[in-house]
Amino acid sequence: MSHSNRERGILRYRWWTRLNHWTVAISFVLLVLSGLALFHPFFWSLTGLFGGPIMTRAWHPFIGVFMTLFFVLLAIPLFKDSLIKRYDIQWLKQINDVLSNRDERLPPVGKNNAGQKLVYWIMLGCVPILLVTGIIIWRPYFAEGMPIWLLRFSVMVHAYTAFLAIITLVIHIYSGIWVKGSIRAMVQGRVSKAWAKHHHSLWYDEVMKERKQQPAAKDDSSARPQ
């Protein structure tokens, strides 16, 4: 069975999207590692990855700002496909079927399923919060001028938000491992028609419909690749 759909199947993520995603992903992982290092002594040895504790403290906020920029670029085009639809609610209601791999019972979904959309919205909420609270507590540049209550509030919110984001990240990564074909989709960009039909049948139908209307443009013109 050949899954090499380099020239075949459906283009799910454009190169630009893939690049963005992985930039954000790598940054995010670095943020998690450096953030956790300063969060609990259990993770302190992670500071070694960054050239020591002071480097860890110094780099973390810069990585954060860097990530935010790319996150914005990533999030804007994903916006429309992340709007929650009626069938997403149904999908979520059947989360047990999802987890138990009883995919056949699930309602058809569009380009993104409700799980992916949740990741989108949670991250869209978390990143700005992390950015703002992070800037507030950022030494030596901004924290100096902040009132102490705000520092306290910000470190607390930063920690809780980061927690939520990390949990989301863990689920997100696991989902990629769990749902075969999705990592390739984000690495190489394309999915097989069968994969598309199986996991995102509404999107699949849409792609097929467009192809029939514009047989000439069959490649990158597949329905809204991102």
Added chain:
Amino acid sequence: MRGDQINLQNIVARSATTEPSPQVRHGGVEEVTKLIDVSRCIGCKACQVACSEWNDLRDDVGECVGVYDNPMDLTPETWEVMRFNEYEDEQGNLEWLIRKDNCMHCEEPGCLEACPAPGAIVKYANGIVDFNSEHCIGCGYCVAGCPFDIPRISKKDEKAYKCTLCSDRVFHGLEPACVKSCPTGSIMFGTREDMHELAAARTDFLKGRGYEKAGIYDPAGVGGTHVIYVLQHADKPEIYGGLPEDPRISPMVDAWKGVTKPLMSAAIGLAALSGFFHYATKGPKEEPEDDPDEEKASEAREEDK
């Protein structure tokens, strides 16, 4: 006071550490306390100068903003300041309350709780809370953790600084520099027990002089402090340059650093573990085969070409 109070085995609490402190030594070190009797303070700032002299600190020459206070606030190079407060009671009687503001050396230090760097903040068996700059990473969490707004981060080296209670002097059996320099006996130093006894005597004296609300400031919210005040108006600590009435480690800091810290860490680990177990029990969502109908599948392949 014994001279051997500060060595590594006399560190009883250490920031960002999961392991317990050395336990074997016991009873050899008495807890120390600095007593600041505000009713005897003339605000001469000898303690400020002595602090700068002993600790080799030279702050910037600032400016006058219309009060006697100077430097205006604690800085990385000013570890204590006198706060001058003109207070008029309900009868219009004027008092000039002058309070020496510096690290309180809490029994339960908020800075230590907040600090993420192992061993950057330590508490010695004698009660002194000290910053170990060697381990300080300059994150400023101690600033957020402190209920008294004491630590300051230096722009020169991005490290946190505050009063050490002259731990180096105390180590050698001397009193802190501020105590040594105080001309009026407003600042005293000794064992916790002795200082509380003295503070009680001074409180009684003040009550005898008509200060009915005189009392000792040793806030229980932080487990007591190793710097205590005798106040003429212990019922109104806030009139002494904003001394907090019931200081405690902020609930926000607790919410950030308390039990939630291990809980959240565990939750993250658990989440990853759950994924693994889910994978192991339920298996992956395998990539669907191309159309099961061989014909249609090859048709599709053709189409792709």
Added chain:
Amino acid sequence: MTNHWVDIRNADLILSMGGNSAEAHPVGFRWVMEAKYRNNARLISVDPRFTRTGAVADFHAEIRTGTDIMFLGGLINYLIETDQIHHEYVSNYTDAALIVREEFGFEDGLFTGFDATAGQYDKETWHYEVDEQGFARRDDTLQHPRCVYQLMRQHYSRYTLDMVETVCGTPRHKIQRVWDMIAETARTGQTMTILYALGWTQHSIGSQIIRTGAIVQLLLGNMGMLGGGVNALRGHSNIQGLTDLGLLSNLLPGYMSLAKAEEQDYRAYIEERVRQPLLPDEVSYWRHYERFHVSLMKSWFGDAATEANNWCYDWLPKLKADLYDVLHTFHRMSLGEVNGYFCQGFNPLASFPHKAKVTAALSNLKYLVVMDPLATETAEFWKDHGEYHSVNPEEIQTEVFRLPTTCFAEEDGAIVNSARWLQWHWAAAPPPGEARPDVEILGGLFHRLQYMYREEGGVFPDPILNLTWPYRRPDSPGPSELAREYNGWALQDVHDENGNLLCRAGEQLPDFGALRADGSTSCGCWIYSGAWTEEGNQMARRDNSDPYGIGMTLGWAWSWPVNRRILYNRASARPDGTPWSQDKALIWWNGSRWVGADVPDFPKQTPPSAGLGPFIMNQTGRGQLFARDRMAEGPFPEHYEPFESPIGMNPLHPDNPLAKNNPAARVFEVDRENFGTFEEFPHAATTYRLTEHFHFWTTHALLNSIMQPEKFVEIGSTLAEELGIERGDRVRVSSKRGYIDAVAVVTKRIRPLQVAGQTVHQVGIPIHWGFKGVAKKARLTNELTPFVGDANTQTPEFKSFLVRVEKL
């Protein structure tokens, strides 16, 4: 101080008035705290401002600056009229019973003998009535209408509570409260100490304010007592030493006085100063004046001083003016009458009043020599410092020499503290660069002058050529050599009146009791005799044992006179020789001699039954309620307004312009024109020092400058509101003579006063900050101050003048 620092702790009441003791003397203030906490003493602060002393005082009363005589005069009246004086003390130990000459009088603010044209008194009538033997007549019942007690009573009867409130502006209830607290110390066993400083001295009536304090203490029986006395807290660490060694223009060492121009005859000079007792058998110790004088001359001129040449009396300068004080000298300098000026350990541009006049005066010099460890403002008076000191260097021809000197920590020597203790200290660090001790610089100058006189001759070379110079290294006399010299040594064997050997030739003198008027002893400063004896350097002693537990550590350093710690301590015992109270026991008669915790200030073996008075330096042996002819403006202190008064008249004598200000004060005409009026300059100003700084020195030190970086003025919140000034605003403070700019400290601690029917606002101006050093630059405070001084000492009136405050 009549008493000493540690003794403050023995007081039951501490009156801090005319000084801000906590601010200016924080280290000595520890004893005030000890008194409060160990002796349950009360502390009263009477001050124009609520100060750092006020912060720890049990009671604070505000007062208009320069009205202390009124406040204390009112107290005298109150004590007498309510009969709260220490009767036994007053009648035995003061001159209350002595009868004053009939011609003496006081009318409309002036004592008898005033010469309005000269602005001086003929003091002939200010004297006791004496009998045929020259002794003062007395009435021990104190009923004679002309006895001192009755005259004083009459004098202060005008100082009613109403009048005090009117003049001082102190709220009535506060005056009454302070008076009541003080009156309690009239009780036997209760003592009050008075702590004062420049807040009493720096007025045109400064000396008389202190006199009033002394009268109060005599009436209460607090002089000579443990925890009593009138205690000057000196403004420099060694200013006591300066006056002791006679560095005032009219003095010789040990408070001997220079001759006046008309005193060309040696015998007459001595007779005038040898004071004979005014009551039978009294000690009147100044009658030994000639012993002190001759020993001084032997110390200065050695073998050249002989009886035949009147011990070189002719070589001493004679005064044409009463006093060649700083005001006088700078006035003459401003008139071009002075060529050169040696400025040693002084910063006159910053320290003397009316800076514009001082600048003009220095500009008239041919040369100025500044000897100082620091680059002072004076050394750069010729340089343009922009808005802080604007001059045109091209117009100033004065040649300025700067000779760097060592500072106190770089040399050995004794510093005399306020308590008259000579405490030896040792150099802590070598001097930097080319700095040399002052003695070495002056020694070099002396040798150069001597050489020139010897080689080239000149007018009147004798004193220079014959000056004794017995030092091992002539170019650099050592501190210990100078100390041995002021202690003095025997030139021949010295015997007492019974022929017993007191001291062999060549030996250090044991004390001034061994001084002789026959040329057999040499002594550089008679009151210091005993500081460096055959037993060695007494000033270096460091035994702080206190056998009686009352803070009397006679083994610590050495105190003049003869290591006595509390002056007039004979008065601490009753006339019968037993202590007034056991817990205030200081010295007592044990049946054969005087013993106790201090060196008795009394002939050791004279029994109480002899009836001698305890004030042995006075001709009466008594404390002087009546100053006789010793003060310039009268035998009883009288309130006069400051020369710049915010009310423009003296409520005591509203109709006599001569009695508005101190009638005996010396005012140069040109300076009178520079006095402002309250119409133009409505705010009463006073100057002072802050704990964080020492005069104009510590603005050169980083730490002090960090602690108090910038010039400010203190303004009461009421006045600030009127003028639209808020805390931290920049303000301009102007007087008739100049202006300064500073930051406004707006405070509740200065309250407006109701004085003679009008509201008076006081403004506080610290003296620190000039245009040199590391602190923020500023114009010198003495831009503002008036060029007039106390009538007796010519100490400038820095504490009371008029300004106008404006927001910038």
